[in-house]
Amino acid sequence: MTARRQIVTLADAAAVARRAAREFVRIASIAMKDKGELTVALSGGSTPKALYHLLVSDPEFRDQLRWARMKFFFGDERNVGPDDDESNFRMASEALLSKVSLQTEQVHRIKGEYQDAEKAALEYELEIRGAFRLKAGEFPRFDLILLGMGSEGHTASLFPGTKVLQEKSRIVARTWVGKLFAERVTLTAPAINAAANVMFMITGADKALVLKGVLEGPQEPEQLPAQMIQPTNGNFLWLIDADAGAKLSVGIRE
Numbered sequence: 606m607t608a609r610r611q612i613v614t615l616a617d618a619a620a621v622a623r624r625a626a627r628e629f630v631r632i633a634s635i636a637m638k639d640k641g642e643l644t645v646a647l648s649g650g651s652t653p654k655a656l657y658h659l660l661v662s663d664p665e666f667r668d669q670l671r672w673a674r675m676k677f678f679f680g681d682e683r684n685v686g687p688d689d690d691e692s693n694f695r696m697a698s699e700a701l702l703s704k705v706s707l708q709t710e711q712v713h714r715i716k717g718e719y720q721d722a723e724k725a726a727l728e729y730e731l732e733i734r735g736a737f738r739l740k741a742g743e744f745p746r747f748d749l750i751l752l753g754m755g756s757e758g759h760t761a762s763l764f765p766g767t768k769v770l771q772e773k774s775r776i777v778a779r780t781w782v783g784k785l786f787a788e789r790v791t792l793t794a795p796a797i798n799a800a801a802n803v804m805f806m807i808t809g810a811d812k813a814l815v816l817k818g819v820l821e822g823p824q825e826p827e828q829l830p831a832q833m834i835q836p837t838n839g840n841f842l843w844l845i846d847a848d849a850g851a852k853l854s855v856g857i858r859e
C-alpha cells in the first residue's frame with residue numbers, strides 16, 4: 606500500500622502547532638482504543654516546541670490525553686549528554702516530559718552522551734526491539750513519528766550524501782555528519798516508513814525552496830533525504846506554515 610499523503614498549509618507557526626496538537630490527540634485516541642497505549646517518536650529542532658507546549662498547557666489537549674498510557678521515543682539525538690543545550694531530549698523534557706506525570710520507563714531516550722555513537726545506536730535499537738517485542742528482521746510500527754526538516758532537506762538525522770541513507774535493515778544507526786563535524790544517532794528511513802502515522806511540521810521562509818524541491822521536484826533522496834520518507838502502510842501528513850509553503854503548487858490551503 607502506498608502512503609496516504611496529505612499536505613496542509615496553514616497561516617502561521619501557531620496554527621501549525623494547534624493543528625498538530627489536534628492530530629496528536631486524534632491519533633492517540635485511536636491508538637488507545639485499539640491497543641490501550643500510544644507509542645510516539647518525538648522530533649528535535651525548534652519547530653515542535655510550540656506543539657509540546659500546547660499539549661501540556663492547553664486543557665483542550667492535556668485533559669484528553671491518557672499520559673500514563675503513553676510511551677515516548679526519539680527520532681534522533683545529537684552526540685551530547687541529556688543536560689546539554691543541544692540535546693533533543695533536554696528540549697523535549699523541558700517543554701513536555703517534565704510537565705506531566707510520567708514513570709521513568711515511559712521515556713526511552715538515546716544516550717547521546719556515549720563517546721561511541723555506534724554503542725548508543727545499538728542500545729537504542731535493542732531498547733526499541735524490547736519495547737515493541739519485535740522478532741528478528743521486524744520494524745516497529747510507531748503510532749506516530751514527528752519530524753522536522755532542515756533547510757537543506759535533512760530529516761531526523763538523515764543528512765544529504767551520508768551513508769546512513771543506504772541503510773535497509775537497522776532500526777537505529779549512527780551517522781557521521783561532516784558539515785557539523787559530529788556524530789548523530791537516528792531512526793533509519795525504513796524504520797520511519799513502518800510507522801502508522803508520520804507527521805512533518807515545517808515553518809519559516811528559509812524552508813520554502815527546499816520544501817518545493819522535496820514535494821514537487823524529481824525524486825533524488827540522496828540530495829533531499831526528506832524524500833525518503835514515504836510510509837509503506839501509514840498516514841502521512843505535512844503541516845506547513847504560509848512562509849514555508851509560499852512556493853508550493855500542491856496541497857490544500859486552510
Ligand code: 6PG
Nearest residue numbers: 649650651652753754755760761
Ligand atoms: C535535529 C532534528 C532535525 C530537525 C530539523 C528541523 O535533531 O536537529 O531532529 O531533523 O527536525 O533540523 O529543525 P528546526 O525545527 O529547528 O528547523
